[in-house]
Amino acid sequence: MVDILTLKTKCGLSYIGVGESDDVQLFYYFIESEGNPKNDPLMLWLTGGPGCSALSGLLYEIGPFTINYANSTLEKPMLEINPHSWTKAASIIFLDQPAGSGFSYAKTPEAYITNDTLSTLQTYQFLRKWLVDHPTFLNNPLYLGSDSYNGIVLPMIVQEIYNGNEVGEGPHINIKSTEENCYGEHLNVDPNNSLCIHDLQVVDKCLERIRKPHILEPFCDTFNALKSDLFRRVLRSLEKTPNDMWSLPQLQIQGCRADNYLYSYTWANSRNVRKALHIHEEVLSYTHNVLSTITYHQHFANHKNCRALVYSGDHDMVVPYLGTLNWIELLNLLVVSDWRPWFVDEQVAGYTMKYSNHNYTLTFATVKGGGHTAPEYKPKECLSMFMRWLADDPL
Missing domain, CATH: 3.40.50.11320 (Rossmann fold)
Known part of the structure; x- marks a missing residue:
C-alpha cells in the first residue's frame, strides 16, 4: 500500500508541447507493461468528456493501481494494486487532452479554444513527438483506445496516422486500433412535432432519477451538495492544515460511486500537488464540430x-x-x-x-x-x- 506521490513503478509523467510554438502543453502518464515491454503492445488511452482527466481511466478503469478506500483520506489517498490492470498486457500512455483537461494547459488564452478537429491534430502530433522521445517503442504494435465521447475523436486520429504513414511523415507509426463508443433522429426534433416532443418529455420524466452511467446503481442527488459545501470546506482546510480530518465513512453514507471520485479530485486539485507537478491554471473552451x-x-x-x-x-x-x-x-x-x-x-x-x-x-x-x-x-x-x-x- 502506497500513497500517490510516493508510488514507485515503471512509469513516467511529463509534458509534451504541441500546436503552434508548442503553445499547448499536453500532460501524460506512461506506465510500462508488466509483461514484456519490449514486445508487448503500446496503447494511447483517451478518456472521454471532452475535458476529463486521464487520471479517471488510470485510477478507476484500466490502470495498475486504484484507491484503497479503507485506508484513504481526502488529504492522503492511498493506493493498492489493481489485479485486473490492462498494463499486464500492454504499455499505456494516459493522455490529458485537449488543453484544459486534467493537468494539460495552454500558454495563451486562445489556445484553450478547441474542437474535435484541432484536438485530433494535436493528439496526433503528441503521439509522433512521444515516439521520437521514446524510440524503443517504435516497433511495438500501437493501439488507440478511448471511452465515451472520444469514440468520436479516435477514428479521426487513426486516419491522421494512416495519412502520415502514407506520405512518409516520420516516425512511421505501427498502428493497429481499438475504441469504445449514438446518435438518432430524436436529437434533431422538429419543433412543430408536438407528439414527438411530448413523448420525449415522458421519457425524460421516467429517466430523471436513473443513474445513466449504470442504471442499477443508486441515483445520489446529495453529491452536488457534498461537493459544493462539505467538499469545498475540506479543500480549504487541507490548504491550511495537514490534519487528517475526513475519512471514508463520512463520504460514503449514500453508497454512491461518485463519492469515490472525491479522492482523486482532491489530490489532483491540491495546491501542493499542482505546485510539485508545475501545473498551470486553465479554462477549456471546446466546440463539437464533428457529429x-x-x-x-x-x-x-x-x-x-x-x-x-x-x-x-x-x-x-x-x-x-x-x-x-x-x-x-x-x-x-x-x-x-x-x-x-x-x-x-x-x-x-x-x-x-x-x-x-x-x-x-x-x-x-x-x-x-x-x-x-x-x-x-x-x-x-x-x-x-x-x-x-x-x-x-x-x-
Whole structure:
C-alpha cells in the first residue's frame, strides 16, 4: 500500500508541447507493461468528456493501481494494486487532452479554444513527438483506445496516422486500433412535432432519477451538495492544515460511486500537488464540430488493414449498446461470427459479434453488468476481453 506521490513503478509523467510554438502543453502518464515491454503492445488511452482527466481511466478503469478506500483520506489517498490492470498486457500512455483537461494547459488564452478537429491534430502530433522521445517503442504494435465521447475523436486520429504513414511523415507509426463508443433522429426534433416532443418529455420524466452511467446503481442527488459545501470546506482546510480530518465513512453514507471520485479530485486539485507537478491554471473552451465519424470507419473498412474492438457495458444508458450496434450495421460488413455469449471463469461475461471486410476486422462485445466506463465496473472481464483481442483469439 502506497500513497500517490510516493508510488514507485515503471512509469513516467511529463509534458509534451504541441500546436503552434508548442503553445499547448499536453500532460501524460506512461506506465510500462508488466509483461514484456519490449514486445508487448503500446496503447494511447483517451478518456472521454471532452475535458476529463486521464487520471479517471488510470485510477478507476484500466490502470495498475486504484484507491484503497479503507485506508484513504481526502488529504492522503492511498493506493493498492489493481489485479485486473490492462498494463499486464500492454504499455499505456494516459493522455490529458485537449488543453484544459486534467493537468494539460495552454500558454495563451486562445489556445484553450478547441474542437474535435484541432484536438485530433494535436493528439496526433503528441503521439509522433512521444515516439521520437521514446524510440524503443517504435516497433511495438500501437493501439488507440478511448471511452465515451472520444469514440468520436479516435477514428479521426487513426486516419491522421494512416495519412502520415502514407506520405512518409516520420516516425512511421505501427498502428493497429481499438475504441469504445449514438446518435438518432430524436436529437434533431422538429419543433412543430408536438407528439414527438411530448413523448420525449415522458421519457425524460421516467429517466430523471436513473443513474445513466449504470442504471442499477443508486441515483445520489446529495453529491452536488457534498461537493459544493462539505467538499469545498475540506479543500480549504487541507490548504491550511495537514490534519487528517475526513475519512471514508463520512463520504460514503449514500453508497454512491461518485463519492469515490472525491479522492482523486482532491489530490489532483491540491495546491501542493499542482505546485510539485508545475501545473498551470486553465479554462477549456471546446466546440463539437464533428457529429459523426461513421465515414471514417467506412473508409477503414474498405481501404485499410486494421482491427477494431468496440465494447459497451450493457447497463450503460449514456451510450446504449443498441445504438452502437446500429452504427456498426451501417458499415455493411460481413458477419464472420454471429451473436453469441463470451465467457470468463465459465460465466457469461457478455455477448459478441465479429465482422470483416477485406483486411479490416471489427469485434463488438457487450460487457454484462458493465456501465458507461465498462472496465470500472467489470475489471476482470474487461481485462480478459482485452488480452484475448490483443492475441487475436476469439472472445
